[in-house]
Amino acid sequence: MNLVITPTMVGQVVISGLLAGSLYAMVALGLGLIFGVMRVLNVAHGPMLMLGAYTTFWLFHWLGLSPYLSLLVSMPALFVVGVVLQRLLVRRVVDAPELSSLLLTFGVSIALVNLTQLAFTSDLRSVEYLTGSFLLGPFAFSKSRVIACAFAILITAGAFWFLQKTRLGKALRAVSQSREVAQVCGIDVQRIHMLAFGVASALAAAGGSLVAVMVAIQPEMGQVYTFKSFLVIVLGGAGNYPGALLGGLLLGLVEQLSSLFLTTQVNEAVAYLLLVLVLLVRPTGLLKGRSS
């Protein structure tokens, strides 16, 4: 704590913050999609990430598959899980008050965490894949973080391309703007809901596969990402997709800066303070969000 803070350290921290933030942005974009399209806050978003991380772990453990290649498995697998979940359960609470969807997805979240615990125990697992750092002038960055950031940017860009350019993506945005009008235009809203949930879960899974290399994998690892994703979408403006990106980067930055100037333990508290301040000054988030 008594270290002198040099400009180099600040630079290092800013870049680390952006690296972490790009992951938050990708994961939170998924949560934002579900909220934007269905007005459902998915508490099970973090556990989806956890499932993605386990997929990567087992593929690495059994087959020695590279964690980055396992994205090709974890994302489609969790896409399917998301679609099924939407079809079976979440569909029934889309029009109910927010309490119903919060509780329902919380129930799902407990079930997923505990099933994982029963299946794989609570042992901490890790994927020993890429260690060491890239050196760039005075800065050093762990390789796994840089590569995770690159993949996150790629996947997020892919998601935006999908939303902006493809017919399905446009339909999805249409539903999130106005469900009734979209329906009148001939869009199958139920299908779009399933699609949104699937894409969102795939984004969470991608997050899980990418963090699998950096952090300990255990059944309860997801909750903290649920919380962070909530923060991000409120910061950026709930239901505003570019806002999720801005919010994610901001959260990454704030966390790293607070680790530098205060201590790592209060990261969450600082991020939360930021959230309350943003709500006070700009209740709709930094970019304009929507209320439900």
Next chain:
Amino acid sequence: MKRALLAGLAVVLVALALYPMQATGYGVRTMLQLFMWVALAQSWNLISGLTGYVSFGHVAFFGMGAYTAGILIGKLGWAWPAACLAGGVMAMVLALVIGWPCLRLKGPYFAIAMLGLNEVLRVIVSYYEGLTGGGNGLSLPTLHASVPIYYAMGLVALAVTALTYLIITSRFGLRLMTIREDEVAAEAMGIDAFRHKLYAFLLSAVGPGVVGGLAARDQGYIEPLSVFPLIMTITMIVMVLFGGKGTIWGPVLGAVVLFVFQELVWARFIYLHQLFFGAIIVAVVLLMPRGILGVLQQKYNLPRTI
């Protein structure tokens, strides 16, 4: 009919008041926990059942009360009744600080802010070790009798239920329910929605604050994980939902049924218990979102003040 109900209520109260004379220490502590859940569920009902604003981290007030009382008793040597009341006051202060920015907003912000509040309090309490003992927890001087806590807890449960009755039968309560049904219409009718929500929120924080203090006193030891568990908020919510949200007796009914169920059934399945709980949540949300009393109210056209 009404007279019979009142008489029945009086009998139950007298029986509960005499119970500690007969009971074993285990019995007293079990009943004390039941009272705690009634008070918690009823308090959550005040804000979320009446106004529709989901407090997804109500246990934050419980933890706030627990730590306030724990510190006052353990470090400053306060008597426990005063310390627990102080816990209630601090919970109210916390509710004011968090409700002021967050209750102005419609949409999901309030639920998220409350969820976050609980996480953040846990982090802060773990961090300020000097005051709170951090992750090692805080031990209170030993207390040999649970009976005074039993009465205090019962009194809080009764008080919160009486408060709910007063609110639901008052104009204030009607305004809260108008906000729940349609906030824009409520404001158009001249109701200051923000102030009403804030008052309801403050009232809903006192009970958990005091109860948190009492629970800390009873257990004699608190730590961040034991007084800020998200699952406790969910349990309150499920109790209210199961009994019937927005009613007077629904939270009591839900708390009793789920508590008994928990003691008798779940305790036997340590590993599956959480999984069951997840399934119960999903079932209650999908199958009976109005709760037992809600269904009965609709079916038999019962009064709102039940």
